[in-house]
Amino acid sequence: MKIACVKKLTVSFLFLTFCILSFSAPVFTPKIDGIKEAQWGDTPDATSEGEGFDNDPCKYLYITDDGYYLYILYWYQGDQNASDGGSAHNVIAIDTKEGGGNYDPWRNQTKFSNTLPDFIISSYHNAQNGLKDIQLRKWENGTWKFLGSLGEDDHYENIPGIGEIKIPLTTLGVGKGKEIKIVQYYRYNENNAGISDSTPYNPSASPQSTSPANIVNFVSYTIRGNTEANNIKIIRNVVKENEKLLFLINYPGTYEISIYSLEGIKIKDITNTYLIQGQYYELSPTEINLSSGIYILRFKRGDTDSKIKFIYMR
Amino acid sequence: MKKFIGLLFTIFLTYSYGVGKIIENQKSIEDEPLFYHLLGKSYKYSASFVFLKLPSDDYEYNTTVGILLGNDNFSINLSYLNLNGEFISSEGNVNTPNNIKLSISHSHIFGSKNSLNNLATFSSINLDNLDSGSTSMYGVSLSVGLFYFDTLPTISINENENKSYNLSFGTAIENLGFHIKNGKLENINFQIKGFFEYKFITFREWNIGITLYPSYGNIKNELFLGIKLVYLTNFNISARYDALNNRIFFDNSISIPLDRYLIKILYSFGISQLGSGTMFNVEFDF
Numbered sequence: 001m002k003i004a005c006v007k008k009l010t011v012s013f014l015f016l017t018f019c020i021l022s023f024s025a026p027v028f029t030p031k032i033d034g035i036k037e038a039q040w041g042d043t044p045d046a047t048s049e050g051e052g053f054d055n056d057p058c059k060y061l062y063i064t065d066d067g068y069y070l071y072i073l074y075w076y077q078g079d080q081n082a083s084d085g086g087s088a089h090n091v092i093a094i095d096t097k098e099g100g101g102n103y104d105p106w107r108n109q110t111k112f113s114n115t116l117p118d119f120i121i122s123s124y125h126n127a128q129n130g131l132k133d134i135q136l137r138k139w140e141n142g143t144w145k146f147l148g149s150l151g152e153d154d155h156y157e158n159i160p161g162i163g164e165i166k167i168p169l170t171t172l173g174v175g176k177g178k179e180i181k182i183v184q185y186y187r188y189n190e191n192n193a194g195i196s197d198s199t200p201y202n203p204s205a206s207p208q209s210t211s212p213a214n215i216v217n218f219v220s221y222t223i224r225g226n227t228e229a230n231n232i233k234i235i236r237n238v239v240k241e242n243e244k245l246l247f248l249i250n251y252p253g254t255y256e257i258s259i260y261s262l263e264g265i266k267i268k269d270i271t272n273t274y275l276i277q278g279q280y281y282e283l284s285p286t287e288i289n290l291s292s293g294i295y296i297l298r299f300k301r302g303d304t305d306s307k308i309k310f311i312y313m314r
Numbered sequence: 315m316k317k318f319i320g321l322l323f324t325i326f327l328t329y330s331y332g333v334g335k336i337i338e339n340q341k342s343i344e345d346e347p348l349f350y351h352l353l354g355k356s357y358k359y360s361a362s363f364v365f366l367k368l369p370s371d372d373y374e375y376n377t378t379v380g381i382l383l384g385n386d387n388f389s390i391n392l393s394y395l396n397l398n399g400e401f402i403s404s405e406g407n408v409n410t411p412n413n414i415k416l417s418i419s420h421s422h423i424f425g426s427k428n429s430l431n432n433l434a435t436f437s438s439i440n441l442d443n444l445d446s447g448s449t450s451m452y453g454v455s456l457s458v459g460l461f462y463f464d465t466l467p468t469i470s471i472n473e474n475e476n477k478s479y480n481l482s483f484g485t486a487i488e489n490l491g492f493h494i495k496n497g498k499l500e501n502i503n504f505q506i507k508g509f510f511e512y513k514f515i516t517f518r519e520w521n522i523g524i525t526l527y528p529s530y531g532n533i534k535n536e537l538f539l540g541i542k543l544v545y546l547t548n549f550n551i552s553a554r555y556d557a558l559n560n561r562i563f564f565d566n567s568i569s570i571p572l573d574r575y576l577i578k579i580l581y582s583f584g585i586s587q588l589g590s591g592t593m594f595n596v597e598f599d600f
Contacts (some may be wrong), residue, residue: 100385216438238403238446264369264586265534267557291503292451292493294397294413294444296370296588307588309370309399311411311446314500 027225029066029252030073031274032166034158040064040073046182046219052197053207054080055275057090057186060197067225068302069166069177070094074184074199078159081189082127089124089187092165093117095218096172096180105137105144109193109212115181119172120144121217124190125159132157136167147171153254168303174223181218231255232299235280237310243284245297245310252277256300258289260307288312320452357383362578362597364393369589372397385424390415401446402446408449416441417457440489455491457504460484461509480523483510498572511542519546525554534559575600 022045028039044060052058055076064071072092079088091104093112100116116139134155137144150165157163174180185198187209194213204213220310231253235246249255257270267290275281283297292313299306364376373396380389395413402408419438425431437460444451461484486507493500506529513523520543527538540554540563548569555562563584570577580595 073552119378223423234400235401236402236404238401238409240404240446240449243404260370260588261534262368262370262372264561264588264589264591265536265582267533291500292444292495294395294411298588307370309372309397311401311444313444313446313449313451313495314498 011019025062025064027064027066029277030064030071030164030166032071032153032154032156032164034152034162034164036062036162038041045221046200046201046272048197048201052186052205054073054186054188054196054209056197057088057188058184058197058199058201061182061184061219063182063219063221064176065169065223065225067169067223067227068109068251068253068304069168070172070180070223071164071166071183072184073162073164073206076123076125076157076159076161077186078157079125079127084189085126085128086189086191087124087126087131089122090163090184090188091123092121092182092184093215093218094119094121094167094172094180094182096174096178099139101139101144105186106190107193110185110195111212112185112216113214114216115183115218117181117183119167121150121165121167123155123157123163125157132159134165136171169223170303176223176226179220179222181220183215183218185213185215216267231301231304231306232308234308237308238313239285239288239310240313242285244284245288245308245312246280246282247297247308248280249275249277251301251304253301257291258298258300260296260298262294262296263286270297285312285314344525358600360389360597360599364593364595366593367588367591369584369591371589385422387419387421389419391415391419400568403446403448405448407447411447414443422505428470432465434461434463434484435459436461436486440491449495451493451495453491453493453502455489455504457486457490459486459507461486477512480513481511482522483508485509501532503531503533505529505534513542513544520544525552527554538563559586 024045025040030037030040040062046061047059049056049059054079059075062073065252076167077088084159089106093216095115095117097118100118102112102116104110105120118139120137121134125132134149134150136150140145155165169175183198183200188196189208192209194209194211196207196209197205198215200217200219201214202213202217218260230248230296233248233250235248236243237245254272254274256272259267259270261267270283270287290312294309294311297308297310352542354482358381360380362378366374366376368374374393375454376391376393378389378391380387393415397413400408401411404434417438418441419436423497424433430529438457440455440457442453462482463479464481468541488505488507489502490504491502493502508528510526512522513521525538525540525542529536535558537557538554539557540552542550542552544550550565551566552565553562563582566578566583567580569579576599578597582593584591
């Protein structure tokens with residue numbers, strides 16, 4: 001009897017584990033373009049669809065990473081009331097370690113308890129003047145320190161629609177195996193005290209976010225991606241006559257590609273474009289267009305920096 | 315005592331043009347010091363050895379021997395570039411390429427050690443071979459330069475005979491030539507260089523001046539702005555910034571007269587967008 005019970009418990013535990021593990025999208029590198037790629041899957045890491053106020057502004061969170069960046073895909077309603085003059089406020093709070101801020105950087109009547117986030121990504125949208133801005137803050141020395149605004153390569157929001165952001169794992173100070181906690185919440189008007197909705201849902205939400213809020217529910221996510229030593233694999237780097245330089249992309253992303261001399265002088269920019277994982281790419285003699293010699297092809301992708309030496313003989 | 319007269323020709327000119335130029339580029343293989351054995355020295359023979367780590371993490375070894383005949387200096391320089399990393403050809407072979415260069419140089423000074431206005435010329439023939447394992451390429455080029463110095467620098471055991479120039483400027487064309495591969499010709503990357511140094515502050519044993527090295531080439535341009543500190547005649551410190559390529563270099567040199575010999579040690583550290591580079595040079599005059 002006891003054995004049967006243990007077996008049932010074990011099966012249930014394994015099933016639950018499977019369910020939990022199967023929530024997250026596979027480890028991959030999404031393109032930050034406000035479009036949900038098939039790899040994100042159909043099961044969000046957290047959902048609150050149908051809950052909350054003001055047209056359900058928070059619906060789901062999808063989370064993944066690739067060993068270099070944390071990627072979050074979410075629903076964003078934007079500013080729903082242009083006439084009030086205030087901005088709508090979408091906030092993603094991330095907890096990476098013990099300690100952290102117990103209040104929202106803008107509305108001190110929005111509190112955190114139990115889980116205290118270390119990072120806050122806030123997105124403003126003002127429909128009246130078209131203002132959009134997304135900012136990153138870190139809890140440091142008892143206050144929220146502004147780290148900077150995210151650029152177009154780091155976030156994209158369709159309003160209303162899908163928003164995507166990426167944050168370097170080095171910025172968050174986390175690596176593979178580390179568990180972090182995330183919550184997204186929406187403020188109808190930046191001047192109001194609380195929140196209208198959140199994912200996962202927090203029941204202190206109020207219509208037009210007028211009441212103070214206490215955010216306690218976060219979703220957990222464990223960093224899974226490996227950091228490859230080389231983003232680029234050389235296929236051919238002795239280039240003669242009309243042959244082409246050939247390489248394989250190990251990790252997808254937006255690469256800034258330039259040619260340098262061995263002395264460290266940038267000779268020319270080649271491109272700044274998104275390259276796909278597993279894809280072979282080539283550089284023709286016309287694109288290189290230099291006299292014969294030894295050069296370096298440099299690939300910059302976020303914080304990563306890969307270099308390929310090549311010999312070019314026309 | 316005379317044996318030491320003229321040594322500073324080498325020290326200053328090598329430092330200013332030769333080593334300085336090497337450091338500017340963080341490579342010596344294509345930039346054989348223009349003034350390496352430019353001027354007449356009492357030491358008839360000289361030999362130098364250079365170790366260079368490029369920002370690309372490649373290493374270069376360079377050796378030069380020279381002989382003085384009157385106001386003419388002749389030298390031969392041989393360098394080898396050791397490339398790290400995998401080099402894969404279309405045949406699928408993984409090779410270690412070789413890059414060997416040979417330069418034969420001549421320099422001449424119009425003037426004597428007591429002259430206040432001096433003109434110097436430099437010319438060299440440069441040969442190089444790049445072998446990728448499956449393909450070989452050869453290069454032939456010419457470098458020429460013309461320079462002015464207000465005083466010919468000298469060094470001596472007798473401190474009273476130490477002299478340093480205050481103003482110097484010049485220009486050079488480097489590596490004007492072509493590559494040959496399978497009977498086809500192709501232009502080598504050439505550079506037209508300018509040189510200007512003016513030391514206008516004297517503070518006790520120190521001379522302080524400014525340097526300017528503009529350079530124009532078919533694939534790269536440089537504009538070095540720097541300051542130079544010279545202690546007596548045998549210790550140099552300089553810092554230079556390449557405003558066009560965001561590079562900075564710190565250079566030091568010291569020369570030590572030892573009776574019938576002179577030892578000169580040069581060290582440079584540079585930082586570029588690609589990484590850092592260092593150069594270490596030891597020269598013996600005898």
